[in-house]
Amino acid sequence: xxxxxxxxxxxxxxxxxxxxxxxxxxxxxVKGNGYGLGRDLLAAEATTLGCSTLAVGTYAExxxxxxxxxxxxxxxxxxxxxxxxxxxxxxxxxxxxxVDDVAALAxxxxxxxxxxxxxxxxxxxxFDRHELAAAVAALGDLRVEGFAVHLPLxxxxxxxxxxxxxxxxxxxxxxxxxxxxxxHLTAAELAALRDRRPNLxxxxxxxxxxxxxxxxxxxxxxxxxxxxxxxxxERVGYRQRPVPRDGALLVIAxxxxxxxxxxxxxxxxxxxxxxxxxxxxxxxxxxxxLSPFTVAGKQRWFAEPPHMQASLVLLPSGVPEPAVGDTVGxxxxxxxxxxxxxTLD
Numbered sequence: 001x002x003x004x005x006x007x008x009x010x011x012x013x014x015x016x017x018x019x020x021x022x023x024x025x026x027x028x029x030v031k032g033n034g035y036g037l038g039r040d041l042l043a044a045e046a047t048t049l050g051c052s053t054l055a056v057g058t059y060a061e062x063x064x065x066x067x068x069x070x071x072x073x074x075x076x077x078x079x080x081x082x083x084x085x086x087x088x089x090x091x092x093x094x095x096x097x098x099v100d101d102v103a104a105l106a107x108x109x110x111x112x113x114x115x116x117x118x119x120x121x122x123x124x125x126x127f128d129r130h131e132l133a134a135a136v137a138a139l140g141d142l143r144v145e146g147f148a149v150h151l152p153l154x155x156x157x158x159x160x161x162x163x164x165x166x167x168x169x170x171x172x173x174x175x176x177x178x179x180x181x182x183x184h185l186t187a188a189e190l191a192a193l194r195d196r197r198p199n200l201x202x203x204x205x206x207x208x209x210x211x212x213x214x215x216x217x218x219x220x221x222x223x224x225x226x227x228x229x230x231x232x233x234e235r236v237g238y239r240q241r242p243v244p245r246d247g248a249l250l251v252i253a254x255x256x257x258x259x260x261x262x263x264x265x266x267x268x269x270x271x272x273x274x275x276x277x278x279x280x281x282x283x284x285x286x287x288x289x290l291s292p293f294t295v296a297g298k299q300r301w302f303a304e305p306p307h308m309q310a311s312l313v314l315l316p317s318g319v320p321e322p323a324v325g326d327t328v329g330x331x332x333x334x335x336x337x338x339x340x341x342x343t344l345d
């Protein structure tokens with residue numbers, strides 16, 4: 001079986017290089033499934049880009065990052081006293097967002113490196129601005145490497161205002177650092193923040209826009225494993241559902257083990273978008289589900305929910321059929337997809 005990602009290496013790396021050159025202080029984010037490409041590959045690319053710091057999501061991702069990347073590794077998830085997999089290495093930078101955690105980490109008696117995170121409108125982790133004095137008082141021997149804010153993705157234009165507000169709070173606090181780590185600011189917003197706060201070293205932490213900023217460099221290829229001719233009403237698959245029309249049943253590599261058919265919820269905004277969602281929901285309620293696979297220039301329907309490693313896809317009569325061993329394309333969400341192989345061509 002083969003559900004693979006082929007990358008136009010030259011094109012992708014041109015994008016990475018252009019993006020890095022246009023983004024001073026860049027901290028690449030390498031977390032989860034490595035945006036479909038794999039964390040080790042991205043860590044190696046970050047090294048080539050000359051980045052000094054890499055951000056990972058959790059402590060479980062730290063050992064691999066330390067092995068694949070020669071610079072500092074920042075953990076985005078906050079440190080907690082109950083964590084058993086926390087890594088205390090000279091190159092690891094921990095995130096703290098509660099006074100109790102600062103005190104507990106300081107009690108280790110080591111010069112552990114930390115970034116202090118402010119609680120933004122995300123309402124996820126971090127200190128209220130009124131807690132910063134208490135956080136500083138509890139630092140002990142901890143080394144403050146910077147201040148961080150994780151902003152929302154809403155795109156309402158309020159992120160720059162919020163970042164500026166936190167920069168002002170940092171300036172008025174007793175936190176001794178000039179490094180200001182930010183997430184989810186546009187290039188224009190970063191430039192504006194630098195103009196307004198020239199005393200700060202603005203360090204944007206970026207994942208998606210960096211690694212997936214040129215999807216034209218990516219080519220998903222799913223191998224056709226079998227082709228069966230079927231007639232309307234004929235029952236197929238695990239669930240023995242009747243085929244709605246004459247045609248071909250394609251068995252294609254790629255299933256739930258690859259992340260297909262396990263789509264994360266998406267935000268829906270606007271009347272037209274809501275209407276499309278309702279219509280799609282109605283079709284799915286009737287037993288139909290659009291697959292990610294494109295055959296003969298059109299996205300095709302699943303015959304039933306995808307299996308673990310393969311999918312059954314319906315192809316109407318009259319449409320040119322692929323042969324066994326051919327590959328077809330697939331539209332995927334890279335952050336939730338695992339490929340059998342990733343090849344840089």
